[in-house]
Amino acid sequence: MELELTTAKEIVETSQKYNLHAWTVQGSSKPLTMIGGEGIYFWDGEGKRYYDMSSQLVNLNIGYGNSKVIKAIQEQAERLAYSSPSFAIDVRSQLAKMVVELAPDNMGKVFFTLGGSDANENAIKIAKMVTGRYKIFSRYLSYHGSSYGAANLTGEPRRYTCEPGIPGFIKFFDPYVYRSPVPFADEEAASHYYLQQLRDQVIYEGRDAVAAIVVETITGSNGVIIPPKGYLNGIRRICDEFGIMMVCDEVMTGWGRTGEWFAINNFDVKPDIITFAKGITCGYAPIGGVIVSKEIASYFDDRFLNCGLTYSAHPLGCAAGIATIEYYQETGLIAQAKERGVLLGRILEDLKEKHACVGDVRYIGLFSAIELVKNKESKEPLVEFDHDPDKVMSKIIGTLCARGFFTYSHENTIMVAPPLIITEQELESAMAIMDDVLGEVDKSL
Incomplete structure (x- = not known):
């Protein structure tokens, strides 16, 4: 394939003329x-x-x-470039098995998506289907994606264009200890303070109405806010007390970013649902997913899973995911x-x-x-x-x-x-x- 654009100037000018660039004022964009x-x-x-x-x-x-991942994509493209998600194919089956085996041991199955936004969209749907409830809690300093449901889940200003929002999305405050007005004696004291606020808020919103509490295991783009000691364990307890799904967004922190396969492994906590994307293929091909607990997986054994995407578990993404995980393991x-x-x-x-x-x-x-x-x-x-x-x-x-x-x-x-x-x-x-x-x-x- 011979490209028409040969200079940096031509590339930029053509991009500015024909592309809409994300998160920027188009007229002042200088990519x-x-x-x-x-x-x-x-x-x-x-x-x-x-x-x-x-x-x-x-x-x-x-x-x-990375030659290993590039080669895996090339070989898969030559062998089978696309398959409807309804088919069982080798790379789709193998990657699912690898993901579940590397996740916390309470996890049972995975639903593949294209990226982080639609992973979080489907996590919301699954939590609502399983619990029969409609309210979803997430934090103010969070980013969970920019599609409509994920944007409503998001807490920071990138949600504003999707407001007025979808009914049932509730925000709560982050354990942002550095900026807290309260001078805590230690991390445990901070966790107790924020968890008590969260528990009260769940009660005020109707304990039987809350389907899920969704958190980035470690807040990502909004400042890498690491939860204080005991905080995530406390969310797990609140979820258990009221029958709420604990959902950990690991789109940014999953696949080794924190020195563990998943960031939640740093805190000895087992959520009900984990969402992921990014590091599973490192951008070489798009794929994301929703990992659900064995209990949730069994729920759908005799109930309809109302989730689907044309490119769910795309063969090229699956091949890239397998090769990426193998590279992590080999090196x-x-x-x-x-x-x-x-x-x-x-x-x-x-x-x-x-x-x-x-x-x-x-x-x-x-x-x-x-x-x-x-x-x-x-x-x-x-x-x-x-x-x-x-x-x-x-x-x-x-x-x-x-x-x-x-x-x-x-x-x-x-x-x-x-x-x-x-x-x-x-x-x-x-x-x-x-x-x-x-x-x-x-x-x-």
Whole structure:
């Protein structure tokens, strides 16, 4: 196939003319070109190389150019490129078995989707079908997708365009200890406070009306908010008390990002439903899914499962998923992510100590965020929530990008979540760029 567009300028101009770009004002959109990638790096149309320090959208865990996954997709495309979801095919069956066996041991079956949004859509439907209830709890600082149901599940400003919302979606507050007005003695005290609020809210909403409590196991784009000790265990207890489904959104944290196959494994908790996407194929082909407990799986043995998608369990996605999981296993990449996370944590703590603009750093495995402030003592955020008219954060991200450090920000936090294949030397070199740029932010305070 010979491409008509040969220069970076042509690619950008044509893209601006014909593409609608996500999450941006179209007239001011200036997309970066991407021509190729290898390992943790990609390069633009001018040949400039970038450290990909967000794994694109926290999904490119195995980096660019993985020959094992590429070959699996090629071979599957030649053998069977598509099959209706109603058929049993080898890669579909094998991937389902692998997913369930790697999930917590209470899990029974998986329903495959195309990505995270439709995984969460179907998790909502399943919880409603099983419980016969209609209210769904989720947190204010959450992102669960942008399709209509997933956007109603989402708590942060990306839900606003889908409002007025669907009846039954209820929001509750995150255990955001760094920004809590309450001076907690320890993590357990914080968990007790937030859990008591949640339990009261369930009662006030009607304990027999709540179908599910949905949480990102670790809050992702909204600042890598790691739950305090005992918090997720407490949600499990509340769900058990009132017959509510506990749903963990692992779209961003699943498949090794935190140094475990699933982030929930860090907390010794077993949810009823887990949603996933991103790291199962690392973007090489689209696939996501909903893993349900054995109890939920058996519920549908004699009841109709009212879920379906034309591209559910697409053969190319299944082939990519099998190859990706095998690559994780063959290389010990998930254990390595935990090991590299220790180094990343040390670097982040050093940045927090050194820079006046760094209020907090949060990290687990290779999943982390840097929260920027105007004043460390008052914790005043560098930009207000959902209000950055001077594009302060965009300018910081632009400066990082200009120096070869690619990532993204949300509100007043910067995401740092490199591919799991990153070496210690690469991690230290990339974070040296971050150090320099934060120094410039310090001078602007």
